Amino acid sequence: MGKLLVSNLGYPRIGFDRQWKKCLESFWQGSLGQEQFLKDMKDLRIANLQKQKDLGVDLIPVNDFTFYDHVLDMAAMFNVVPKRYQHTTGPVSLATYFAMARGTQENVACEMTKWFNTNYHYIVPEYEQGVELKLTHNKPLEAFLEAKQLLGINGKPVIIGPLSFAKFSKGNYGTLSEYVHKLLPLYIQTLQELSAEGCDWVQMDEPFLVVNITNEDMELLKHAYQEFKTAAPKLKIILQTYFDSLENYEQIIQLPVAGIGLDFVHGYKENLKSLETFKFPEDKILGLGLINGRNIWRCDLMEKYKLIQKIFQFVPAERIWIQPSCSLLTTPVSATGEKKLAPFLRNSIAYSDEKLVELKHLAEACNNGLDSVTEFFNEAAAALKDLEDERRKIKINFSLENLKSIGIERSESFESRFEKQRASLKLPLLPTTTIGSFPQTTQVRSARNKFKRGALSSEEYEKFIKEQIEKWVRIQEEIGIDVLVHGEFERNDMVEYFGEKLVGFAFTSNGWVQSYGSRCVKPPIIYGDVSFKEPMTVKETVYCQSLTSKPVKGILTGPVTILNWSFVRDDVPRNEVSYQIALALRDEVLALEAAGINLVQVDEPAVREGLPLKKIDWSDYLDWAVKSFRLATCKVKPETQIHTHMCYCEFQDIIQSILDLDADVISIETSRSHGEMISAFEKFKYSKGIGLGVYDIHSPRIPSKEEMSDVLTRGLKVVDTKLFWVNPDCGLKTRTEDQTIAALKNMVEAAKEVRERL
Numbered sequence: 001m002g003k004l005l006v007s008n009l010g011y012p013r014i015g016f017d018r019q020w021k022k023c024l025e026s027f028w029q030g031s032l033g034q035e036q037f038l039k040d041m042k043d044l045r046i047a048n049l050q051k052q053k054d055l056g057v058d059l060i061p062v063n064d065f066t067f068y069d070h071v072l073d074m075a076a077m078f079n080v081v082p083k084r085y086q087h088t089t090g091p092v093s094l095a096t097y098f099a100m101a102r103g104t105q106e107n108v109a110c111e112m113t114k115w116f117n118t119n120y121h122y123i124v125p126e127y128e129q130g131v132e133l134k135l136t137h138n139k140p141l142e143a144f145l146e147a148k149q150l151l152g153i154n155g156k157p158v159i160i161g162p163l164s165f166a167k168f169s170k171g172n173y174g175t176l177s178e179y180v181h182k183l184l185p186l187y188i189q190t191l192q193e194l195s196a197e198g199c200d201w202v203q204m205d206e207p208f209l210v211v212n213i214t215n216e217d218m219e220l221l222k223h224a225y226q227e228f229k230t231a232a233p234k235l236k237i238i239l240q241t242y243f244d245s246l247e248n249y250e251q252i253i254q255l256p257v258a259g260i261g262l263d264f265v266h267g268y269k270e271n272l273k274s275l276e277t278f279k280f281p282e283d284k285i286l287g288l289g290l291i292n293g294r295n296i297w298r299c300d301l302m303e304k305y306k307l308i309q310k311i312f313q314f315v316p317a318e319r320i321w322i323q324p325s326c327s328l329l330t331t332p333v334s335a336t337g338e339k340k341l342a343p344f345l346r347n348s349i350a351y352s353d354e355k356l357v358e359l360k361h362l363a364e365a366c367n368n369g370l371d372s373v374t375e376f377f378n379e380a381a382a383a384l385k386d387l388e389d390e391r392r393k394i395k396i397n398f399s400l401e402n403l404k405s406i407g408i409e410r411s412e413s414f415e416s417r418f419e420k421q422r423a424s425l426k427l428p429l430l431p432t433t434t435i436g437s438f439p440q441t442t443q444v445r446s447a448r449n450k451f452k453r454g455a456l457s458s459e460e461y462e463k464f465i466k467e468q469i470e471k472w473v474r475i476q477e478e479i480g481i482d483v484l485v486h487g488e489f490e491r492n493d494m495v496e497y498f499g500e501k502l503v504g505f506a507f508t509s510n511g512w513v514q515s516y517g518s519r520c521v522k523p524p525i526i527y528g529d530v531s532f533k534e535p536m537t538v539k540e541t542v543y544c545q546s547l548t549s550k551p552v553k554g555i556l557t558g559p560v561t562i563l564n565w566s567f568v569r570d571d572v573p574r575n576e577v578s579y580q581i582a583l584a585l586r587d588e589v590l591a592l593e594a595a596g597i598n599l600v601q602v603d604e605p606a607v608r609e610g611l612p613l614k615k616i617d618w619s620d621y622l623d624w625a626v627k628s629f630r631l632a633t634c635k636v637k638p639e640t641q642i643h644t645h646m647c648y649c650e651f652q653d654i655i656q657s658i659l660d661l662d663a664d665v666i667s668i669e670t671s672r673s674h675g676e677m678i679s680a681f682e683k684f685k686y687s688k689g690i691g692l693g694v695y696d697i698h699s700p701r702i703p704s705k706e707e708m709s710d711v712l713t714r715g716l717k718v719v720d721t722k723l724f725w726v727n728p729d730c731g732l733k734t735r736t737e738d739q740t741i742a743a744l745k746n747m748v749e750a751a752k753e754v755r756e757r758l
């Protein structure tokens, strides 16, 4: 029997110590010159490759590395650069590249949106008529040559396939087919150049193939991949899918490519069924996405081994690559940095490197027999058993059954609550507020770090936090904001902070993953049942309220967001975990209310990203997501105003569920998707309080009063004045104090001006 190989689909770019982030940020701030920036980035890129080589990966991905985002790389490579950046010819400069990613004072950034149902965000390619598509430089080729020359690695360039790239794009490109046809020559040139340099395999990612495939898509795919084959006959393409099961399996496997990559974690059942039903072509490699690339748990190796054995019935070993279920982009780098986790957890986690080690052992078990890996397999099994024992210790008495008796309804309808809230809160029309956080300055972060290290006592730290709250209460009052927030200075992260105070969570020291651009997050681990231990936000919120006569809004992170932004246990269904979190948050909401806080915002920015990729699975998810939110919030008095906040998402198709949350007010992003949201509201009359974010907080650019009053005026055309709120589109933690104050001043001025015109 031939040998089974190990392949990887993409390696985290951020580096073990988040060198990537630091390098980028120093470059943006100007403390790192371009030459040094390029050199540091190269070192990291090479180190990432070397690591995979050392771990024994047979097919190492290249071109997965980027300076910001891999979709943006493709756009820059194909000259999909909007005219406003005034890029003329040749390779896109770093300045233009980062302007597209982040915006500049002169130009807004390109749209950013979530990468399927993950917490990674990509930059949306923005095609403008009249822009000539061409190959500005062949990045996959550069990556391939670099790996070959410096490390002797025969890398497998990762490229987003034409259908998916087209679907990622927006703009006036005509029909999808026209756009794909414009792109094809650029793909062909890329592939031919790769082939000429001796590149053997290319991984073409077509993640949209798990979402749905129309007849037109199918025709385009056939055409595109046939063209590739004709143009570069020696080059082998593996068509890679992930995040769910492949649609149109029977037809897709007939495409003229040399391999098909399938997710056997997230689309396990359906993909397996397809494999059992249709004969897998003899001329193709099967990329078997075996290990969960989106989670941090060590896997049950024996189970995976048996799965491979089962697959052997359909495809022989020499035509199988075992690989993670998707790129390791959303998994931390290496668990070796985890020195503080309890041993039972430390032993049961696997980050990217450990996942590659698991794959290596699975390959060995198949190639050389189980005996060759006994020790490793036994150790993993023992670790998972320990984890189970620990879970038992914090088990709560909860079942989906007792959920029914708890209730998820507010005591009064929105209309009658709304009147009561208006009477008691006494807010002006178009009330102004912010989303919760104020700048996490170096000073704030360093105080927290000192406190964590023990260099600052808890009294000193508390005093510091109080000073920040007071400082920002005064700033907000001075600017003239109507509903104040305390600023979230005590929070390192909106999920970790809550997890630290709830039972069932654990925290890593180095479990960082990229969220967007240089921003990384460190998701907590939910390893067992979740329950409430003590109030989490009452102290700071109440202190803030004591300083002002204006109403203060308490800010919590919602159950679905906590779930979606954590690494969740995989031994119980996700909805169960979500309900457990909701019940714990319900205690917190009631504690705030009891302490005299009349507005409570429960942030749910991650609801949308948790949507299953296939529409058919949506209603089930939305049902438990909505129930979770309501479970957390419904018990308050009618006078208490429940807010929620969501960012970066298309709402059109889930607007009913958003209304079903039954929040009194929702604040959402509208500024960065350039008015698309507003037109959505034209079609759908939103009947509860709503704040359409009036400026993009992700850009350092300061919006003028005029442009914000424009946004407000447009918004007021589609939303009832009485329901209308004015706020930025997200929290302000990533901005500087000066930027924040300047922008908020303009925002309040804009609100005043529009209010006067009413």
Ligand code: GLN
Binding pocket: 435, 436, 437, 488, 494, 555, 603, 605, 645, 646, 647, 730, 731, 732, 733
């Ligand atoms: N309340 C949070 C903040 O202001 C919300 C962040 C978010 O939506 N991602 O930072």
Ligand code: ZN
Binding pocket: 435, 605, 645, 646, 647, 648, 729, 730, 731
């Ligand atoms: Zn937000």
